[in-house]
Amino acid sequence: MAGELLLQELTKVFFGLREQVVAVDHANLAVEEGSLVTLLGPSGCGKTTTLRMVGGFEIPTSGEIYLAEERITELPPQRRNTATVFQSYGLFPHMSVFENVAFGLKVRRFRRAEIRRKVEETLALVGLQGLGGRPPNHLSGGQQQRVALCRALVIEPQVLLFDEPLSNLDAKLRVETRDHIRKLQKTLGITSLYVTHDQAEAMAISDLIAVMHAGCIQQMGTPYEIYAKPANTFIADFIGxxxxxxxxxxxxxxxxxxxxxxxxxxxxxxxxxxxxxxxxxxxxxxxxxxxxxxxxxxxxxxxxxxxxxxxxxxxxxxxxxxxxxxxxxxxxxxxxxxxxxxxxxxxxxxxxxxxxxxxx
Amino acid sequence: MWGGKLRLPPTSDPGSLTMRERIGRTGGELRRLAHDRGLLLVLVVVVALVATFVVFPLFQVFRESIFPRGQFDATHFVRFFQGAPFLITPFFNSLILGGLVALTGTVVGFTFAFAIARANVPGSRVFRWIATLPMISPPFIMALAAILLLGNRGMITQVIHNVFGVRWSIYGLPGLVLTQTLAYFPVAFMALEGVLRAIDRSTEEAAFDLGASKLRTFVKVTLPLAAPGIGAALLLLFVISLGDFGNPIVIGGRFQVLTVQAYLAITGRYNMPLGATLAILLLVPTALVFIVQRYWLSRRSHVTVTGRPTPSTAHASGPLLRWVLFGVLCFLSGVILLFYGMVVYGAFTHLWGVNHALTMDNFRYVFSVGRRYFMNTVQLAAIATPIGGILGILIAFLVTRKRFPGRKTLDFLSMMNFAVPGIVVGIGYLLAFNAPPLRLTGTAAIILAVFVFQRMPVAIRDGAAMLQQVDAAIDESASDLGAGFMRTFGRIVLPLVAPAMFSGMAYMFATCVTSISAVVMVVSARWQLMTVALLNDVDNAQLSRAAAWGVVIIAVVLAAIFVLDVLVSRLLSRRGSHGR
Known part of the structure; x- marks a missing residue:
């Protein structure tokens, strides 16, 4: 079956004044429809760069990205049907929670009543009903995280991208939110690409894990396979x-x-x-x-x-x-x-x- | 289940990668641009503006200096290297003046900075306020005040004449060094205060712990750590002095400098090629200094920026030094206040040096005959300020947050006027917009363009600083959710930087209202400005009326700062519940 999201030989080189850094080195990856795939690796392994190329925030040096068999490699973020939950949430501080969530719908020219209905529905889905009038920075970190998730969900993207979404939460909330995200993702059947450096988080949330190291995807498999049959010393050492x-x-x-x-x-x-x-x-x-x-x-x-x-x-x-x-x-x-x-x-x-x- | 084939870390020769991947990058950015109409459109407009109003005028100055009337003719440069006095004299005079002012201005600036940042002198807030005064007033206010005091008919001059029977006045090099020092030392003060505050006090404390005396610590630890900052202040003051037009035209006397000679060549003798050549002679040392600054000095900073303010309990000086510094600051501030006081006093006299009886006549003149100059200045500055401010943020947003081919070139070109003296910009505009297709000479548009594009580097730098306060994830979210470039910029970026932008606008408005060196070349009978009127009155020995202009200009600037301050605090309090 053709993957909903497909990365082909995706490469990103950053050019400095004196040196060049190969951040992502010919990565190949398929995320099947409705599944959640995690890019797992230590910091600097290229996982976030890969995610940002899928979101359209970085332009690949070479390689291709396909979304539902459409080539989206060079499309700017606003022209691809992806939605990102950023590590720092990226909420609009000058807008209320409602306006934040409604933003993507307004851009898509939904009618006013339709926007209100969808926003209320999605806020309820993540347990934020009644908080629409608040400014985002009057919410707790966990609530802000859910606004970010809500804002991404409401535009019904073909792929949901998570960039270390739990790293700003405390340990207990992290587990709660992780399970909440996984449950939502499964119920709604959203194709998702998830980036984290936390192997426990990756094991708990993923259908498949792609372990990255030095810009390369070194192994792709279920959490069980990654732990029980690591492909090399690095992975055996990094996972557990x-x-x-x-x-x-x-x-x-x-x-x-x-x-x-x-x-x-x-x-x-x-x-x-x-x-x-x-x-x-x-x-x-x-x-x-x-x-x-x-x-x-x-x-x-x-x-x-x-x-x-x-x-x-x-x-x-x-x-x-x-x-x-x-x-x-x-x-x-x-x-x-x-x-x-x-x-x-x-x-x-x-x-x-x-x-x-x-x-x- | 294997979506990715296993690969080991790259072992290929990185050199062979470069060519292919570099092409890959530009190609990717180009194809991206083709899909992003909004960004493409904005880029086309911005590039056209920068090319027309920054690059083209400067190119015209070069062309006029060696291809006057379309034919190669480097006579003036040949004469320069042969040592012709009309070129050599202003060149070396400018360099000498620049060097002297760099020294005196840095010494005064360092004294202020050290006293306020390190020695904790009493009344530091008052001193700081006095030191910023010259930054918001037209720089040549100092020259005007110096003439009121020490000119041919100056108060002190007449006392000297009456008591000693000596005819002495301040015109020429001494007057220039005095006035430029007073006008521009705040630049060094601002830079050095930042540097001195950034020096980690623990380094000095470590020196004390190791038994070094306070003097030894200052010489061996504090000064070397501040050295890059001092170097930067020296270079900056040198460049500012070199480019200054207002002070030398008022008080320069027979001491010829490049800016004034270029102006006189064009407006007095209608000798465009000579004016352009003098402009190039001015541009070369200025550009060299910026290159030195950029590629050499900027790499030698030792200041450790920790981002964590160290408590400012000063140990760096004992009580004796503190009171000595206090005395010095009192004296210098006294001189500055005396100068400003003279201008205010002069504005209320009939005719300076002849009739010192108090009168309101000068202000009546300013608001009747001169009303149009007043309105022109305020209106044009008020129009140029938001345009320049928004354009600055737009360009800063483009070059810091967006990826497109030629990004670095746009960054460089849009910042270029930072290193180009105002008079050179003015001559460029005169040459560039004198003929179709863009005949702007004599219009308000050319003055607006000068206001906007001469200040643009500052606006871009400020804009970049403002954008650093905005998490990139915020504007990325906007485009991620489907917003095009214009919507992201207009609905998300601009509202978020608005308070900072308004604060920056006050300063920008002030520099427009007080600017002279570039606009003096492009004003016309219909579109006259207050600063030019002031210079004309000085030229006609109408010193009292000139002083009245000075007072009005400073009042306008202070009013603008006040209004924008109120506006910003309103905006912030209204947004209080949302605020960042």
Whole structure:
């Protein structure tokens, strides 16, 4: 199925006096109708620039953007049917909430009664009924955020663009608003492109996540795929926490692969394509995907050097014989007992959670 | 599920990227423009205006200086390099005057700035008010006052003559240095006060902590940190002195300077090529200074801008220095007030130097015979001010927020008059609009154009500063929601900067009402202005009447500032519930 929003080899180069910065490097992306895709990456990875090119605020250096099979690459923002929820909201401070929301409809020459009806409806949808007469800066941050959302929704755009919309809210409100946005997006079936650097937010809200790094989309997949099967070391490290172990493929059998870990025992994992016996590999082990057992019992062993108790979880750093540090997270430590630094332990790896990468 | 193919970070040679991508950029911007009619239309109009009223006149000055009557003729430049006195003398006189005024003006300006920003002298608000007075009055008020006091028939001159029997007067270089210093030191004061306030006090405190004396700290820490600011003030004053026309024509006497000689060559001898050549001789050092300023000095700023004001508890000076500075400021302010007082007093006398009996005759003249000059000045300035203000914000909005091919060129060209002395602009207008297709000589339109485009760089700079206060997401939202360029600018951008714009307009109105150097070339019998009337009266030795003009001009400016101030506070209070 053709994607509603399509980015083809999209590239943006910023030219400085002495240097040029490739902000977005041949990005390809499809956002299917009614789905929410998140661009996730650290700051400076090009995710906001990508979003701004879709909104029309930056002109691509090369590549194309299609919206519902129409080429919109060079159209100015006012001529493309997209609507953006800005990080700083961009509310018009000299207009009331009602006038802010009505602005896009007035531009589209809707009749007065029609405008009133649509604005009231949409304000009610985001829970702002009765606040239309207020100036935006008399509202709380969360309410301002909803005005921005409302103003974007009311013009019924083909694509809704979110530029880190929650970054100005406090932690609790962030979760609430995130769930609210996701619920609205699903009910109304709006195609959405969402930008954030917060991986938890991305995991919670997205149908698909595109992880960006240094201007490139490095992996695209469901939240599950991104976490369980990261495409490379950067993504494994950026999404959640990860331990990296080095090893060699000892033998491959039907659906299984035996790996000899450097400085440890061997471990049997599910086979991955493209590896042969003798290959050097990197093994990704999530800190929560292990059990702490008695010394000598697991695949690895070492001594605890650092132990934190955070209530729901205990986190340990275990120093392996080769000097590497291995992070371990143990849920409900009350059940399992809190271990003090200096304790010798063994580490048993959950084999299904292990992911194998090439050595870079 | 894989919408994007996996790519590693770019490894391609960036050099090979440049050509293709650069073409890609301009092409993209061009295609964007083709889809954005509103922006395209506005751009065409703005570019046409800048080309016609900024670039074309300046081009005409160059053309006239080497291609008079359509034929190549560089006689004047040859004579200049051969050392012909009628070219060499004003050239070096201007440079000498500029250098001297740069020094004295910066010293006075620094003294004021240091005393107010660092030494916490008592009455600093009064001193600051006195120091801004010369900025809102016509600069040649100082020359007029100097003549009233120290001219041929001046009060002090006559005392000297009676007591010592010496005939002495102030005309020439001494008078020029005195009047330009008093008229222009506020420029240095404003710049240096900002710089001195921006210096983090902890640097000075660190020097004290390490055992340095106050003098040593001042010489080794404060001065070096302020050095780029001092350099900038020196250069700015040099350029302003070089371009000044009002003071030298009043008090220059036999001391020939470029501005006056260019004016005389054209209005007295009808020698256009000579006037144009003198204008170029004026333009070259001015332009050089701006290049130095832009590419050298601006990179040497050490001032750390933290955006967090440090509490101004002054440690930088002891009580002794403070009172010395207080004394110096009192003296300088006294001189300024004496000068202004002389003008006011002179305005109420019959004929200065002859009959000092008090009278209202001069004001009766100003508001009867001279009524038309008054109305012309006020009306034209009132029309030019909003046009210039809005145009300034429009151009600032275009070059800071929009992307189109030639953006940097437009930025440069529209700011160019900043570095062009007023008299050169005036000569350019005279040359450019003397013949069809744009015959504007003798009309009000040419004066309006001078008002608007000579002030435009300031308006653009102010506009850019105002726009920095407006989150880009606001105007991006407007176009995102479907508003075209004109609607975004008119409904969103302009209303948001309006209060700041009105404040800026007061200053712009003041500079129009007090301006002389460019408009003196384009006024006509029908369209005379107050400043020109003042100069004519000085020329005819009608000093009392000239003083009355001066008083009226200052009154108009103060009234405008007051009115706009009230307007802005009304606007802000009405918008209070919405305000930013």
């Amino acid at each position: 926490r990860a331990n990296f172990l080095r090893g060699r493929v000892a033998q491959i059998t039907e659906g299984e692969m035996v790996l000899d870990l450097d400085g440890g025992d061997s471990i049997v994992v599910a086979a991955s394509d493209g590896y042969a016996a003798g290959d050097r590999v990197k093994v990704v082990v999530r800190p929560e995907a292990v059990d702490l057992v008695g010394p000598g019992e697991g695949e690895l062993s070492g001594a605890i050097t650092l132990a934190h108790y955070t209530g729901s979880m205990a986190t340990y750093q275990v120093e392996l014989p080769d000097g590497e540090v291995f992070n371990v997270e143990v849920l409900s430590p009350q059940e399992k007992g809190f271990l003090e630094p200096g304790t010798e332990v063994g580490i048993r790896i959950h084999r299904k959670s292990v992911h194998v990468l090439d050595v870079d």
